[in-house]
Amino acid sequence: MASELPGVRDWVERINRTELPALGQTLQQVGALNGFLMSHAAELTRVILRDPSMTARVLKIANSAMFNPTRKKINTISRAVVVLGLKTLRSISLATALLDELIKEDTGPYLAQEVANAFHTAMQARAVAKLSGAPDSEEIFVSSLLHRLGAMAFWAVGSTTAHKLAKQMQDGVSPEQAERQVLGFTMNELTRSVAEQWHIKEILTPPLLRGANGQSFNCIPLAWQAVQLQNQETDEATWESYLTQLSTISGAPASSIREELSDAVTATRETLVMCGAEKLVAYVGPRNQQEEAEEDEQNNNQNSASSDMQLAILRELTQMAQGKTDVNLVLQLVLEGLHRGAGISRVVVGLVNPERSKLFGKYVLEKSPSTLLSGFQFEIANQAALKNSMAGETMWAWRDNDNGEFDGLLRKTGGADCVVGPLTVNRKVIGLFYADQEEGALSSNDVEAFELFVGQAALCLQMIGR
Structure with a gap:
């Protein structure tokens, strides 16, 4: 019975008994920095350089065409602050921290899917923000990346309860209904509780965008919907309905929207490869249309003394x-x-x-x-x-x-x-x-x-x- 299973608070305590609070500390340190105070640039640099793995991954992504269209070589974290800006570097740092803590050799399929979806949603949210003419999409990227933090933490912890939940979904029960039946709460509720416990509620709150009709809207549900449509075989009528909805909100033509969303799929895969998370590429986009990941030709000796x-x-x-x-x-x-x-x-x-x-x-x-x-x-x-x-x-x-x-x-x-x-x-x-x-x-x-x-x-x- 659901009433006999651990509640949200019990699950947060269980998560806190693992190594995951270290991730929360990193998210808090990096995410809380005010992008308008240059004195915090040195603090962000220090947080990144403290972790050689994060340093190498951040530099790889910082040199990608997606984040560095000028393609001016960035060799140091300090230079990345100057070239990319503090907010962009913060987004990259949070993304690499997430991968470092959650993706291991024995990562199961449900956790892999959640982390891949997190990156995919963040990229789609940036695309929606761009279509809406938002001047700064980095806050949206961060909020989207972490919007299912509770689900990622749940599958990372693993338990017999996780197996029960997986069995329900394999039997065709919708994820939210299965969560209610097995856990007594949803992953969104767990995300809010974990964020509160780790003191990162502020960075999970997305800024609202202004739509073509002058009304404000939250782009994360729209980005999440795009991810769900792209991760499965979706008929054209469903796609047309979604594109029409997004076109009405953003004011952009449906053809431009579809192109941006498609580019976001490619960008997600490329980012995961650059982060050394090639195994997650298979969880992004239609299963029968996977593109072969490009070989990473970045120099792997970024940290060597030379x-x-x-x-x-x-x-x-x-x-x-x-x-x-x-x-x-x-x-x-x-x-x-x-x-x-x-x-x-x-x-x-x-x-x-x-x-x-x-x-x-x-x-x-x-x-x-x-x-x-x-x-x-x-x-x-x-x-x-x-x-x-x-x-x-x-x-x-x-x-x-x-x-x-x-x-x-x-x-x-x-x-x-x-x-x-x-x-x-x-x-x-x-x-x-x-x-x-x-x-x-x-x-x-x-x-x-x-x-x-x-x-x-x-x-x-x-x-x-x-």
Whole structure:
């Protein structure tokens, strides 16, 4: 009996006992950032770079024709912010986070279908928004992508209850009716409860579009309907009825609508392939008209430490210096150059207080999450290495182990050795860069790259400050 089965709250608690709340945390961190505050660009960059898998996938999608029609090569996350804009990058990041958490080697067909439908609906919603003349479709993309988050979480958890629900649908019971009979609630209700528990209700609320008749409408149900029509054999009369409805709402001709919706199917498949989720392509569009996915020719070594990567980031720093760029993005790009380009496992930017007596950690990039940033607080007078670096010197612990200048610093950071250098704006030191290889030793090449990026940062910030 439905009344004897777990309610929505029980299912939310069951979901929270799995690894899925990590997805909720990522969605909250990325989704809550205000697209109009450039200071949040650095925060979004940090969230992405913390996950190498997400970094690689984001860069692949960022270089696609769909998101980057100019086809200007994007090598770094910081550059992606500048070229694509914060909202587009946020959409890409949320999409990759969803795949990273939900799609595994043993992903079952119902979860695979839900995730594929999520991407397909998001693409169709962007198409509907475009047809309606919406100036910004990224908020709609995000809301559409997550509009069945509860269903994805349910099938990801799996249980005997999931098998019962699958059996009902296999027997021809409609999904909503089967959900009511087996669960006592619908997946839409579960989505609302999960969103509330994970504090992401705001990003699941889609902005309303203005139709041709001047009335506002929610495009997600229309996009979802398009997905259902395209995922099955649909007779022409049903298609004509849908196209007429959408034409009346959007004001676009039916022929243009059908073309846009068809392009969205192709875009969905291409995006899934670029994200490394080729197995989901089979769940997008008519089963008997699957197109063979194009071979992914993107460079899979985006995260490898290479001189090419370092040079690309140094060029981007030079480009930033020639325009009005947020200082936070410059600092984040320097960290990205050291972390991804030079292969240094932990890099920190620290800023001094107004009295110039204390140093506090501001940004960090690291291979493995730790308490390095929260613990990066020092009384400058008590740390000889920091005092010298504040005077404008670059200090390498390996060179000075005998005189103990770095003992207190390394005890607190836990590094085997480290290098510190001044963060300079208009010849005034306002903070420090710190780098180490966590448990290993820095090489002379590491230190050479560090000095190069610190020097380039000073030149860049000096030009911006003019």
